């Protein structure tokens with residue numbers, strides 16, 4: 001007995017000495033998105049207390065060095081930035097090179113016991129390499145709290161070669177349904193660049209608010225940026241009452257936009273502005289009702305039921321006409337003014353004109369639309385819409401920009417130079433690519449991060465679900481299309497049900513990690529189990545950065561069916577491996593001493609709810625889910 005004890009102690013001592021010398025706390029490299037190649041060797045490199053970062057004579061790289069320096073300083077190291085290439089030992093060298101083996105936006109990062117070398121052909125590659133380097137540091141680097149531990153940064157010895165699969169790696173933030181301040185947008189950019197996203201699509205206009213100052217059309221923000229305040233479920237909220245104060249809203253001034261664009265540009269992020277027309281335009285119509293085919297009084301919607309949303313993007317039916325009228329010349333004069341200012345403010349080569357979900361039931365009745373159809377020989381409302389989109393494209397092209405729109409712009413014939421953002425699945429993108437147009441894939445079934453990420457009994461309610469595992473299956477290039485036309489993809493965060501930035505973060509992370517990997521990493525490097533393990537490491541980093549994320553991967557998946565007209569069958573599973581599911585039917589709180597789920601359950605007679613919770617290593621890890629039997633009966637189709 002004594003011998004065993006001694007051996008255990010010796011082994012323990014040896015291994016702890018070994019791990020201090022040769023390893024470090026985060027021995028397993030856990031980078032998201034997964035790089036093209038990582039060669040890890042034994043050993044580690046500890047940053048000295050006084051660190052020198054060498055940079056070339058390049059302002060962008062110097063700025064990146066300052067960013068790296070700020071992060072490193074959270075452990076009180078002294079950091080000096082120096083121009084030069086002859087690095088002293090144990091320093092960090094950022095170097096621009098002309099290496100043909102490094103593809104566009106790629107980098108090579110080498111960490112040896114002698115120091116760190118990061119090579120790239122452009123500053124963007126240095127920026128991405130620094131994001132990878134930061135992920136090799138322990139999670140404390142994400143924290144803004146100063147740690148009183150000099151010499152604490154220990155990095156693995158490794159060589160990483162990396163470059164992106166796609167040039168368009170985007171997230172969309174809907175700032176119309178709920179408004180997010182400049183500081184919040186900057187914070188969102190800070191988080192996305194850690195995962196090598198390079199595009200932020202701002203959905204600037206919709207029925208619930210116009211969020212960009214257009215100096216030649218002041219009412220857009222005097223009227224269109226404000227609405228009555230409501231809290232609850234979108235589409236069921238009460239309408240404005242007469243005289244009610246319009247206190248909710250906000251908009252970006254030209255100065256704000258310039259600030260966002262500069263902030264994003266400094267981080268190699270393009271801002272794609274979206275002005276959503278002809279549908280989704282109630283805020284514009286409330287500001288300038290003369291742009292409607294249907295004269296009347298309009299208001300900025302607080303999320304009331306002014307429209308019937310059938311789902312799937314088909315057959316929208318307006319109870320109010322929320323469209324810009326294609327039959328009026330003044331509509332195009334209006335859009336010319338809007339796009340003149342938008343084109344001046346945003347340096348990105350594309351402008352998004354929306355084009356989705358246009359309710360056309362008012363057009364059907366409009367004499368002006370009928371006259372337009374006759375004059376322009378338009379056979380149906382698809383062609384009316386296509387006429388509108390083509391004219392918008394001419395305006396956007398005349399400002400020196402390319403146009404992109406949601407896949408409805410295919411209906412009735414695509415505008416000659418337009419790119420398509422495919423959201424109703426991949427089919428719009430496939431069709432556009434077949435016609436030789438550029439495509440960005442953001443299919444709702446893989447990339448809609450406004451959907452719930454777990455069971456409806458615990459997630460804030462939204463009309464559909466997209467789990468992390470499904471998001472991870474996003475493959476932007478479908479079989480049989482010209483891959484060079486697929487520019488990349490993006491995840492979209494609509495904010496009808498997102499009232500604040502903390503919840504925007506919850507909806508974004510971790511699903512944006514899956515999308516980041518789909519857009520950056522080689523297809524053959526993707527592996528769900530490996531990714532899921534890395535995601536868990538990154539939960540620690542998100543915690544350190546005080547960013548909220550959804551822990552839904554720890555909650556069970558319910559599959560509810562019926563055996564006969566009275567018997568519910570409950571199948572439970574988990575998205576990730578290694579969890580045990582414990583349950584009760586007696587209303588008490590299950591813990592790890594309760595029955596563990598191993599095969600489908602049948603509800604005991606007269607039970608009113610199933611409670612479940614997941615454990616790992618005898619610790620609760622999922623959230624307690626209370627599933628009423630009545631809800632399960634509904635899901636099983638039992639009356």
Ligand code: ACM
Nearest residue numbers: 313356357406423
């Ligand atoms: C969309 O989701 N309506 C583009």
